[in-house]
Amino acid sequence: MPLNVPILLTWMRIVAIPLLVAVYYLPAGWLGAHERDLLATGIFMAAAFTDWADGYLARKLNQTSAFGAFLDPVADKLMVAAALLILVQLDRTDAIVAVIIIGREITISALREWMAKIGASKSVAVSMLGKIKTTAQMMAIPLLLYQAPLLGFDTLQLGNWLIWIAALLTLWSMGYYLRMAWPEIARHSGD
Template sequence: MPFNIPILLTWTRIVLIPLFVGVFYVSPAWLSLHEQALAATLIFIIAGVTDWLDGWLARKLGQTSAFGAFLDPVADKLMVAAALIVLVQLGRIDALIAVIIISRELAVSALREWMAKIGAAESVAVSMLGKIKTVAQMLAIPLLLYSEDIAGIPIQTIGTLLITIAAVLTLWSMAYYLKMAWPEISLRSKTGK
């Protein structure tokens, strides 16, 4: 396993997950719900920055690796899943939205792994639709974690709108990836391979 700064940042993101969850469930009694929400929001934002930074550094320093390419999306999906579960528990999003987003991430990851195994990974490479979904999701989650209005701006409402858009884009992008993979799926089901 290679060890470099980008991979260290990715591992940092994974280590932040229990800290993020712990802010709500094992934090000191003197920490108010507002302070818990602020701390969780900051941790999530730090994780998001490390996600951008590890990819940028890997390319800039020429430290890209197969292990890093594997670990980075795993760290992202774990952090997003943890955040969605916390948001459901807090009553800030509907469980259906969390199930849609988490299920899609698992399904598309499995599809990508299978397509890579058969040598057709380029068919399900990340699309612009998937990137837009990710942006909507990564903007929505901190807003929903913080949840309180700022200078009269309805943060919860904006976060709810963005996470709903992300859920719709989640389904749309999954349909897109399945469409792109369908020729291989169809061929393999006919040949039994």
Template sequence: MPAWNIPILLTWLRILLIPLFTVLFYLPAGWLNNTEINWFAAFLFAAAAITDWFDGYLARKWHQTSDFGAFLDPVADKLMVVVALILLVSIGRTYAIFAMIIIGREITISALREWMAQLGKRSSVAVAQIGKLKTTAQMVAILLLLIYDIPWLGINLIWLGNVFMLIAAILTLWSMFYYLKMAMKEFR
């Protein structure tokens, strides 16, 4: 059984936020107006993003890293992003192609990491700076697209969110090819 500690609990909190985040978009009419739904969803997504950073920081600082935490943390991250992308596509705030690229990459790289771990070479596909940039662009894009209807300095947030989503999609492909290239070096 995995050890329970603050970093693991924060990761579980992120997973538990997913149904709450999702149900916001399916509440009966009149329970919340669209602006309230947008802001609550953005708040929950931001909380999940912050706990993602914070649980990793605490695990390293307090020396509470574990194999279970290393498994659960990326699962929680990917679940939240995938759910957010599917919801944003379904309500017409972003393009399906962006979601397909990002979700396809996540599945591909997760499978690659699992395979490399079975070969004892997981470190060859460890998280790189390009992956961190991709994640940052995704988080910014999703937050902007969740807020949606609040003009900020006269900027259309849907347009800006989709610009960040395009950047995220480009970085997603770039990072996927980077990780595949790193894995291929192990077979030469």
């Protein structure tokens, strides 16, 4: 396993997941509700920044690796899934949103793995639609974690609009990836 700055940042994102969850399980007197939400938002946003930073540094420092390419999306999916489960538990978003987003991530990850196994991974390469979906998610989740008014905006309402947009884009992008992979799926369905 190579160890370089981009991979270290990815590992930091993975370590941040239990910290994010733990914030909501601290004893009642340690943090007020707003401080808890602020800390969780900060942890999530720092993790989101490391997602951008590890990709940028891997390209800039020429430290890309197969392990890093594997670990980065795993870290992203785990962080988003943990945050969504917290938000459902806090009743800040609907369970159906979490099921759509997490279910799509599992489905597309399995599809990508299978497509790589049959040598057709280019047909499910990351698309612009997937990037827009990810952007909507990464904007929505901090707003939902924060939950308090910010600069005159109702972050809970804005976050819920964005997370529903992300859920719709999630379904659309899943359909796109499945459509792109369908010729290979049909060709190899008897294997």
